Amino acid sequence: GPKVLQIPSHQIIDMGQMVTLNCDPVSNHLYFYWYKQILGQQMEFLVNFYNGKVMEKSKLFKDQFSVERPDGSYFTLKIQPTALEDSAVYFCASSLVPNSDYTFGSGTRLLVI
Amino acid sequence: GEQVEQRPPHLSVREGDSAVITCTYTDPNSYYFFWYKQEPGASLQLLMKVFSSTEINEGQGFTVLLNKKDKRLSLNLTAAHPGDSAAYFCAVTRNSNNRIFFGDGTQLVVKP
Numbered sequence: 001g002p003k004v005l006q007i008p009s010h011q012i013i014d015m016g017q018m019v020t021l022n023c024d025p026v027s028n029h030l031y032f033y034w035y036k037q038i039l040g041q042q043m044e045f046l047v048n049f050y051n052g053k054v055m056e057k058s059k060l061f062k063d064q065f066s067v068e069r070p071d072g073s074y075f076t077l078k079i080q081p082t083a084l085e086d087s088a089v090y091f092c093a094s095s096l097v098p099n100s101d102y103t104f105g106s107g108t109r110l111l112v113i
Numbered sequence: 114g115e116q117v118e119q120r121p122p123h124l125s126v127r128e129g130d131s132a133v134i135t136c137t138y139t140d141p142n143s144y145y146f147f148w149y150k151q152e153p154g155a156s157l158q159l160l161m162k163v164f165s166s167t168e169i170n171e172g173q174g175f176t177v178l179l180n181k182k183d184k185r186l187s188l189n190l191t192a193a194h195p196g197d198s199a200a201y202f203c204a205v206t207r208n209s210n211n212r213i214f215f216g217d218g219t220q221l222v223v224k225p
Contacts, residue, residue, distance in 0.1 A: 033212065035215075040151075040153070040200060040218075040220070041217065041218055042215065042216075042217040042218055043157070043202060043215040043218070045212055045214075045215075048212050056212060091156065091157070098212070099144075099145055099206040099207065099212070099213060100145065100162075101147060101159050101162045102157075102159075102213070104149075104156045104157040104158075105156060106155065106156045107156055
């Protein structure tokens with residue numbers, strides 16, 4: 001079936017540096033999401049994005065976080081500067097309609113040292 | 114907003130036994146319900162999407178029950194096998210939401 005691709009699959013970065021996580025959503029999907037998962041536990045909502053705008057964000061979506069999808073390219077999550085507590089697996093998802101089944105990517109495992 | 118509570122957080126069963134995971138939700142306007150399976154190191158795969166009008170939903174080797182009166186959603190794995198070992202997440206949404214709300218997950222281990 002259709003897939004969401006996430007690049008890179010793993011990233012190690014020094015605390016304070018900037019990191020950009022890339023997501024290539026399903027081609028005809030219109031809604032995009034980022035979730036954070038620590039230690040294989042709960043999926044924590046970060047943000048959703050539609051028509052070039054953030055629709056909703058959680059308290060976890062700190063000021064250091066930003067998202068964009070310039071000209072239909074990758075949907076990106078940028079963290080600048082990174083902190084130790086940002087270490088987690090970040091999942092991108094996309095959907096055709098806002099509250100229907102998501103297609104998840106395989107995740108980017110981010111380690112901030 | 115919606116709150117989704119999932120139980121148990123960990124579940125260990127023998128091969129051939131049944132396994133039941135339950136979620137309760139708070140918003141009576143919740144309309145769509147989902148179960149996702151996540152194998153170790155992998156992404157979330159949709160097991161089943163349930164509409165609020167359907168109380169019993171049969172899948173391959175499992176049943177999803179929806180009790181709207183009690184606001185309870187359950188995943189019943191019948192005759193579990195080691196390949197079912199994974200994390201399972203319920204999720205809930207409604208028409209007016211822009212996102213779905215996840216439960217905290219259940220780590221299921223099926224021992225041979």
